[in-house]
Amino acid sequence: xxxxxxxxxxxxxxxxxxxxxxxxxxxxxxxxxxxxxxxxxxxxxxxxxxxxxxxxxxxxxxxxxxxxxxxxxxxxxxxxxxxxxxxxxxxxxxxxxxxxxxxxxxxxxxxxxxxxxxxxxxxxxxxxxxxxxxxxxxxxxxxxxxxxxxxxxxxxxxxxxxxxxxxxxxxxxxxxxxxxxxxxxxxxxxxxxxxxxxxxxxxxxxxxxxxxxxxxxxxxxxxxxxxxxxxxxxxxxxxxxxxxxxxxxxxxxxxxxxxxxxxxxxxxxxx
Amino acid sequence: xxxxxxxxxxxxxxxxxxxxxxxxxxxxxxxxxxxxxxxxxxxxxxxxxxxxxxxxxxxxxxxxxxxxxxxxxxxxxxxxxxxxxxxxxxxxxxxxxxxxxxxxxxxxxxxxxxxxxxxxxxxxxxxxxxxxxxxxxxxxxxxxxxxxxxxxxxxxxxxxxxxxxxxxxxxxxxxxxxxxxxxxxxxxxxxxxxxxxxxxxxxxxxxxxxxxxxxxxxxxxxxxxxxxxxxxxxxxxxxxxxxxxxxxxxxxxxxxxxxxxxxxxxxxxxxxxxxxxxxxxxxxxxxxxxxxxxxxxxxxxxxxxxxxxxxxxxxxxxxxxxxxxxxxxxxxxxxxxxxxxxx
Numbered sequence: 331x332x333x334x335x336x337x338x339x340x341x342x343x344x345x346x347x348x349x350x351x352x353x354x355x356x357x358x359x360x361x362x363x364x365x366x367x368x369x370x371x372x373x374x375x376x377x378x379x380x381x382x383x384x385x386x387x388x389x390x391x392x393x394x395x396x397x398x399x400x401x402x403x404x405x406x407x408x409x410x411x412x413x414x415x416x417x418x419x420x421x422x423x424x425x426x427x428x429x430x431x432x433x434x435x436x437x438x439x440x441x442x443x444x445x446x447x448x449x450x451x452x453x454x455x456x457x458x459x460x461x462x463x464x465x466x467x468x469x470x471x472x473x474x475x476x477x478x479x480x481x482x483x484x485x486x487x488x489x490x491x492x493x494x495x496x497x498x499x500x501x502x503x504x505x506x507x508x509x510x511x512x513x514x515x516x517x518x519x520x521x522x523x524x525x526x527x528x529x530x531x532x533x534x535x536x537x538x539x540x541x542x543x544x545x546x547x548x549x550x551x552x553x554x555x556x557x558x559x560x561x562x563x564x565x566x567x568x569x570x571x572x573x574x575x576x577x578x579x580x581x582x583x584x585x586x587x588x589x590x591x592x593x594x595x596x597x598x599x600x601x
Numbered sequence: 602x603x604x605x606x607x608x609x610x611x612x613x614x615x616x617x618x619x620x621x622x623x624x625x626x627x628x629x630x631x632x633x634x635x636x637x638x639x640x641x642x643x644x645x646x647x648x649x650x651x652x653x654x655x656x657x658x659x660x661x662x663x664x665x666x667x668x669x670x671x672x673x674x675x676x677x678x679x680x681x682x683x684x685x686x687x688x689x690x691x692x693x694x695x696x697x698x699x700x701x702x703x704x705x706x707x708x709x710x711x712x713x714x715x716x717x718x719x720x721x722x723x724x725x726x727x728x729x730x731x732x733x734x735x736x737x738x739x740x741x742x743x744x745x746x747x748x749x750x751x752x753x754x755x756x757x758x759x760x761x762x763x764x765x766x767x768x769x770x771x772x773x774x775x776x777x778x779x780x781x782x783x784x785x786x787x788x789x790x791x792x793x794x795x796x797x798x799x800x801x802x803x804x805x806x807x808x809x810x811x812x813x814x815x816x817x818x819x820x821x822x823x824x825x826x827x828x829x830x831x832x833x834x835x836x837x838x839x840x841x842x843x844x845x846x847x848x849x850x851x852x853x854x855x856x857x858x859x860x861x862x863x864x865x866x867x868x869x870x871x872x873x874x875x876x877x878x879x880x881x882x883x884x885x886x887x888x889x890x891x892x893x894x895x896x897x898x899x900x901x902x903x904x905x906x907x908x909x910x911x912x913x914x915x916x917x918x919x920x921x922x923x924x925x926x927x928x929x930x931x932x933x934x935x936x937x938x939x940x941x942x943x944x
Contacts, residue, residue: 438841
């Protein structure tokens with residue numbers, strides 16, 4: 331089966347000098363209908379990697395294949411029809427209505443002089459329906475909460491009608507209820523057949539929704555595979571620098587979860 | 602309840618546009634009537650139509666000359682300058698993601714000011730003043746744009762900073778020229794020119810600058826929905842498949858050609874490009890698809906009204922740059938008080 335998204339030998343550095351690469355030799359692939367969760371400490375280059383995948387930054391080496399096509403050969407608008415990018419939340423300078431923002435997702439399907447047609451507005455409303463923000467359609471975006479804003483951005487990416495979606499830490503700065511709401515929506519999108527790659531601070535989120543996960547640390551993929559195989563006491567300690575216990579919880583939860591401790595116990599190094 | 606939190610009025614844009622077009626027609630007729638020589642509106646329309654249809658001339662040639670050679674070009678100049686500065690302002694505010702931006706931010710007026718001062722000093726002919734202000738306006742923006750390209754990471758911020766640098770340079774040069782200018786004749790004409798006036802608008806100006814300005818306005822109106830995407834930020838716009846560099850260049854070229862032409866016809870008229878877009882935003886919200894047409898119409902109406910006041914209120918002419926602020930500031934303050942526009 332053809333992969334939705336495939337990354338081969340990807341390296342990137344801001345200066346162009348391979349010596350100070352943000353990350354190097356990254357290989358991974360995401361199939362349709364599945365979620366790939368990218369873990370790693372702050373500042374390790376998760377966002378940079380996702381921007382390379384979305385065509386916003388140009389990798390020094392390697393290539394990104396979307397349905398078998400090298401994205402460096404695609405027009406930006408063509409790529410945006412295949413791949414939707416959901417940025418980390420930020421504020422808007424103007425109080426655009428939520429429906430105005432979601433309909434922006436139609437841009438790659440419209441020519442320079444075109445404005446959205448009724449059909450585009452319909453697609454925008456369908457996206458809001460899927461994500462569950464139709465009730466916000468007429469609200470100025472400056473009045474949205476963090477969770478509502480994130481859902482709005484997901485709806486906008488969905489209005490692009492992509493088959494791949496890239497989400498950059500969609501649950502950061504959100505309370506637990508909103509985190510689960512977002513993950514539920516993301517899971518729903520995967521069930522509709524989208525190939526999804528997302529970055530997250532929370533290893534638990536990989537256990538919750540991901541079928542594949544990888545740890546990016548010090549510019550390299552440390553390990554990738556099933557969440558159960560990748561998220562281990564050892565890997566977690568090496569990644570986040572504190573002791574973390576990964577335990578299986580029964581009690582109707584029936585999954586593994588991470589339990590960090592406040593201090594490092596003195597322990598032999600496990601390089 | 603949160604859902605009632607609305608910013609601005611969000612009027613029906615179609616109805617509002619029809620109303621504004623009718624208002625514009627009324628205001629334009631009034632502008633053609635008013636002046637030292639008062640012309641009856643019926644007569645105004647008949648004289649205008651006689652330009653196209655064979656109508657028996659029952660009026661004096663003076664009347665016809667006043668209308669065709671003085672008031673009509675001045676009206677057209679007012680319409681185009683008002684519409685052009687307003688629509689450029691709205692486009693720039695979206696492009697720079699900042700509602701405090703005016704069309705002059707890239708240094709076009711500082712450049713035009715220097716050009717005009719040079720021409721007044723060395724040639725003294727009105728045609729040369731217009732030509733020089735236009736060319737120096739373009740030159741200043743070109744310098745700003747080139748300077749901003751030195752750093753490639755944050756193009757919008759670099760444009761603003763480069764605009765400040767170039768603007769400061771050109772303003773200093775203008776001040777130097779004022780300092781060495783002859784204080785009896787040249788100095789006052791430099792100052793008066795800087796205050797702005799439509800007094801010099803002629804049919805020739807309209808034939809040369811009119812089509813250029815109109816083209817700029819139409820292009821900005823055509824790409825207006827894309828300005829929404831730019832207003833979300835460089836990276837988000839690119840992730841939606843927009844070639845941000847190209848569309849930014851198109852907006853800058855259009856707005857620069859419009860404002861350089863406007864400045865060369867009418868001198869520096871501030872305030873309009875900054876405030877009219879805000880008034881539009883209060884009426885129809887921030888969506889540029891609705892905002893730009895409304896802003897264009899309001900800008901045209903506003904400048905025609907203010908110019909008519911400027912030339913009829915007292916014996917001599919009041920510089921329009923002064924009036925736009927005196928008339929506009931209270932209106933704007935009132936609207937701000939009534940509606941949180943929430944930008």
